[in-house]
Amino acid sequence: MLRLLSFVVFLASWWIASLVVGDAKLPAPPAVLAAAVAEARSGALFFNLGVTLARVALAFTLAMTLGAAIGYLMGRVRLADRLGDPWLILLLNLPALVVIVLAYIWAGLTEAAAIAAIAINKLPTAVVTLREGTRALDPALEEMAAIFAVPRSRAFRHVILPQLAPYIAAAARSGLSLVWKIVLVAELLGRPNGVGFEIGVAFQLFDIPLLLAYSLTFAAVVLVIETVLVQPLEARLFRWRPHAA
Amino acid sequence: MRLDVDIARKTFINAAGERTDVLSGINFVLATGEVGVFIGPSGCGKxxxxxILTGLDHDFQGQVSRPADARIGMVFQEPRLLPWRSVEDNVRLAAxxxxxxxxxxxxxxxxxxxxRNHFPHELSLGLARRVALARAFAVEPDILILDEPLASLDATLAANLRDQIAALVDNRSVTTMLVTHxxxxxxxxxxxxxxxxxxxAQILATVPILTPRAARSEADLNRIKADLARLNVVNV
Structure with missing residues (x-):
């Protein structure tokens, strides 16, 4: 109910703003809706959203898997931490644009280059979060597992992984929002399709209804994925925690 | 299962590089089914x-011999249950x-x-201790180690749990080490x-109690305690 209300407030302020600044700069909601419907009818909207989502899924999975593995290693092994730390600081502070442009120059305007560039942007934050999580592991529980001779794989699954879960969830959360932002830039600069590409085209043609149609449907998809996928998953993962009454 | 312990020395080196001896001369043998109780001041190195006995620390002078396949069950000072697993799953993971x-x-x-289906945070300390005990016994241990398992429980509950420990130990005749104050x-x-x-820490005195656990009357217990007081080693 509250969500609906805030959505209505958003629509109303949009409409009022478009009346104030004029249709040329900010079209009213019906014009944007019409552009979205037209794109949906031709199938272009779903195709481009699908392509972008596929890139997000691939880059996100790649960055999370690699980032978690590297972060765990750096949290466990001092040598790995000391070797990896300068690289980590470099990657953390490297602007996304630099990575994307360099990837396209070195690997060509290819799908692989785009996905690698997005993944590299997300990787260091996943590494840092998982490294912190690994450092915070409770040695008392690992001692317990060792004394009771719990096999390594079982101990990892039941003792280590649940302790890392909040860190993995945090890395996924912040990582996903980062990937949502970067994927459009990568598409704008070097892909012939996807939401980012379409927004680039709309920008060049100054087609603001089209631009907003893509932006808002994309935002809606992100919102749906967050509420339908990410939040229920977190709730399930942490159901053992004491609940506030 | 026989447990043969001979720790000549255990030294810690602190951050400043100073060496401190923690253990010097811990020497004892526990026969199968025997319950050895270790009593000493706080921080003495228990x-x-x-x-060392559980094999977590190998950096010491001396020798601990127990069969390589000995199953160890341990109850820690704090229960050390996995908060994200139910009571039953906590026990099943170890056993x-x-x-x-x-x-x-x-x-x-x-x-x-x-x-059985509760999570550890839903349990009182007394219950969590009992789960830790259940876990230690579920593995059918050859060697049972109890590190102050009754600390900070009220007297009734502690007595109750103590009787349960006695019953479980006698049932299976498991070699047991109990650390207590x-x-x-x-x-x-x-x-x-x-x-x-x-x-x-070193062993100052060893006092055997010959009357079987189950047969000890209140009078026996008082007599043993009086003997111990005369020995003048009980400063805890």
Missing amino acids: STMLR PQAGAARLSQLFAALELNGH DIDDAVRLGDRLFFLSPRP
Whole structure:
């Protein structure tokens, strides 16, 4: 109910703003809706959203898997931490644009280059979060597992992984929002399709209804994925925690 | 299962590079089914000793011999349960080979039947201790290590749990080490009492109790305690 209300407030302020600044700069909601419907009818909207989502899924999975593995290693092994730390600081502070442009120059305007560039942007934050999580592991529980001779794989699954879960969830959360932002830039600069590409085209043609149609449907998809996928998953993962009454 | 311990010396080096002896001369043998009780002042090195005995710490002078395939069950000072697993899953993780019947019997004996599906944060400390005990017994240990398992429980509950420990130990005749500050627990449960010195810990006195656990009357217990007081080693 509250969500609906805030959505209505958003629509109303949009409409009022478009009346104030004029249709040329900010079209009213019906014009944007019409552009979205037209794109949906031709199938272009779903195709481009699908392509972008596929890139997000691939880059996100790649960055999370690699980032978690590297972060765990750096949290466990001092040598790995000391070797990896300068690289980590470099990657953390490297602007996304630099990575994307360099990837396209070195690997060509290819799908692989785009996905690698997005993944590299997300990787260091996943590494840092998982490294912190690994450092915070409770040695008392690992001692317990060792004394009771719990096999390594079982101990990892039941003792280590649940302790890392909040860190993995945090890395996924912040990582996903980062990937949502970067994927459009990568598409704008070097892909012939996807939401980012379409927004680039709309920008060049100054087609603001089209631009907003893509932006808002994309935002809606992100919102749906967050509420339908990410939040229920977190709730399930942490159901053992004491609940506030 | 026989446990043969001979720790000549254990030294820690702190951040400043100074060496401190924690253990110097811990020497004892526990026969199969024997309950050895270790009594000593706080911070004397008992936890370090247990870490060595359980094989977590190999950096010491001396030797600990126990069969390589000895199963160890341990109850820690804090229960050390996995907060994200139910009571039953906590026990099953340590003892995957324990059958359903055996677990039911154990949960019944420790009055945990109503709590099998609870998570540890839903338990009181006394209950969590009992779960830790259930876990230690579920592995059918050859060697049982109890590190102050009754600390900070109220007297009634502690007495109750102590009787349950006694029953479980006698049932399976498991070689047991009990670390405690409580002389009452010591004389009720122990077959042999070891009194430790302040750090660096060594064994000051060894006192066997010949009357079987189950046969000890209140008068026996008082007599043993009076004997111990005369020995002048009980400073805890």
